[in-house]
Amino acid sequence: MARITPFKAIRPTADKVSLVTSRSYDDYGAAELAAYLEFNPFSFLHVLNPAYVNQQKLGWEKRFKMVEHKYQDFKKEGILVQEDKAVFYIYEIHSKNHTFTGILAGTSIADYQANVIKKHEDTLQYRVDLFKDYLHQTGFNTEPVLMTYQDNPEINEWVTRKKLEVPLYEFSTTNKEKHTLWKIDAETEINWLQEQFREIGNLYIADGHHRSASAELLYEQDKGSGNETLNHFMSFLIADSNVKIYEFNRIIRDLNGNSKEEFIKKIAENFVIKSKKQELWKPKHKFEFGMYFDGEFYALRLKEEKFTFGNTLEQLDAQILYNTVLNPILGLGDLRTDERIEYIPGTRSITSIKDMVDNGEFEVGFMLYPINISEIKAIADLDLIMPPKSTYIEPKFRSGLVVYEL
Known part of the structure; x- marks a missing residue:
């Protein structure tokens, strides 16, 4: 009531x-x-x-x-x-x-x-x-x-x-x-x-x-x-x-000591990677992620068969990206306070991500698919907490x- x-x-x-x-x-x-x-x-x-x-x-x-x-x-x-x-x-x-x-x-x-x-x-x-x-x-x-x-x-x-x-x-x-x-x-x-x-x-x-x-x-x-x-x-x-x-996209300042080859190889463990060259590509479905890295756009598709999700939070794209890339590969901890990551609202063009990576201020950018209201409510009903900057509303x-x- x-x-x-x-x-x-x-x-x-x-x-x-x-x-x-x-x-x-x-x-x-x-x-x-x-x-x-x-x-x-x-x-x-x-x-x-x-x-x-x-x-x-x-x-x-x-x-x-x-x-x-x-x-x-x-x-x-x-x-x-x-x-x-x-x-x-x-x-x-x-x-x-x-x-x-x-x-x-x-x-x-x-x-x-x-x-x-x-x-x-x-x-x-x-x-x-x-x-x-x-x-x-x-x-x-x-x-x-x-x-x-x-x-x-x-x-x-x-x-x-x-x-x-x-x-x-x-x-x-x-x-x-x-x-x-x-x-x-x-x-x-x-x-x-x-x-x-x-x-x-x-x-x-x-x-x-x-x-x-x-x-x-x-x-x-x-x-x-x-x-x-x-x-x-x-x-x-x-x-x-x-x-x-809208989504909040992520840009990260460095690769946590990984070379380009090591970084791509580690991502490929959990994602099917397809180069989009200079196409301004962003995800169109859940479990898809865009990446801009080293002058190219990439489409990443989660290898769903490798995962068993226990609740709505674990299925969130923002949580998946953290669990598979941001934390284990790039070494990011508390996303609320880590200065190596910044967030770009989905209301802005992804060219802004490209520009910030191209000028050397950041090393890699990730584009996410927006969360829907049903997911937000399901997580709230379970008294769970979404990753920081999961939504721009x-x-x-x-x-x-x-x-x-x-």
């Missing part, structure tokens, strides 16, 4: 919403970030990166306080306003190739702790601690956890009807996406939606394992304060069929669109 709750959000005024909202802070290169900060005084990037002198030399606590001060400035200047009452939202992102529609709501810390909200990724404790301190010092979060739920015809039909109504916001962004937000404030609809989710059962974290873990840690730290907003964290709930899952939420205050 999944419990969701409406919340009194902070959001931009309608006339400034397209100017305020931004992509995730980490999504910007240095030049693009500098341009936004210089020419757009309303961008939420000013909150996330307040322009104080020598801020980079300050400790995290002081930097987080500066973020909080700039956030309060945006509220005082009327750039951001608060809802009069607790509400839900329907949010739609329309890009060139996909349309994503979901529900913004508060999700329960108690459900997270009771495994009603299921996880499939491990977290780095220092990142959880750091974001917990960020939440504590700034008092707000604008990046919801992306969660999926089993497709529900009644919810789908209700969402379709609500989208015919006049939206709260409708705006476009410079990356050619259209964003639309509807407010759900009628008590009857709020109660109905809560009942629907109680009947759904489990929610599954698709993206945001560190954010949810940090929210739990903050709750445990401050639960005696009487602040009931800590009992929930903001989530973007989207039906299983509406998420888009869309949609991505815009910072500053809806803020959850703590």
Whole structure:
């Protein structure tokens, strides 16, 4: 039984919403970030990166306080306003190739702790601690956890009807996406939606394992304060069929002392290898892998007859690659922290992998076939943990669109 709750959000005024909202802070290169900060005084990037002198030399606590001060400035200047009452939202992102529609709501810390909200990724404790301190010092979060739920015809039909109504916001962004937000404030609809989710059962974290873990840690730290907003964290709930899952490809800096001949020979023990020369080849099926090495692309096909898989995790291509190549041949250990490996999301062209190998920064690149939502849910149901960077999942939420205050 999944419990969701409406919340009194902070959001931009309608006339400034397209100017305020931004992509995730980490999504910007240095030049693009500098341009936004210089020419757009309303961008939420000013909150996330307040322009104080020598801020980079300050400790995290002081930097987080500066973020909080700039956030309060945006509220005082009327750039951001608060809802009069607790509400839900329907949010739609329309890009060139996909349309994503979901529900913004508060999700329960108690459900997270009771495994009603299921996880499939491990977290780095220092990142959880750091974001917990960020939440504590700034008092707000604008990046919801992306969660999926089993497709529900009644919810789908209700969402379709609500989208015919006049939206709260409708705006476009410079990356050619259209964003639309509807407010759900009628008590009857709020109660109905809560009942629907109680009947759904489990929610599954698709993206945001560190954010949810940090929210739990903050709750445990401050639960005696009487602040009931800590009992929930903001989530973007989207039906299983509406998420888009890409692979994360791998590039490795060296061959762990192997010669080219030794490397290929060891891979051939578990894979059928076929040279694709200069064809920009990527896998089209599970158990297939692409490899770019020494100026050539290769297709690798797992010799399935050699393997007996015990569960869904063991069948994941990312796990197979680790067990057969990355660990035994290339000597990679903890994929979360090993500096010899980096990850390229499947949204980027594989020519970027070719370029990074060709310029000598990396020795070999591997392309994977994307995982599907059923595999993610099966692993979560078994309380297993997927290899790091197994999925790059869309949609991505815009910072500053809806803020959850703590």
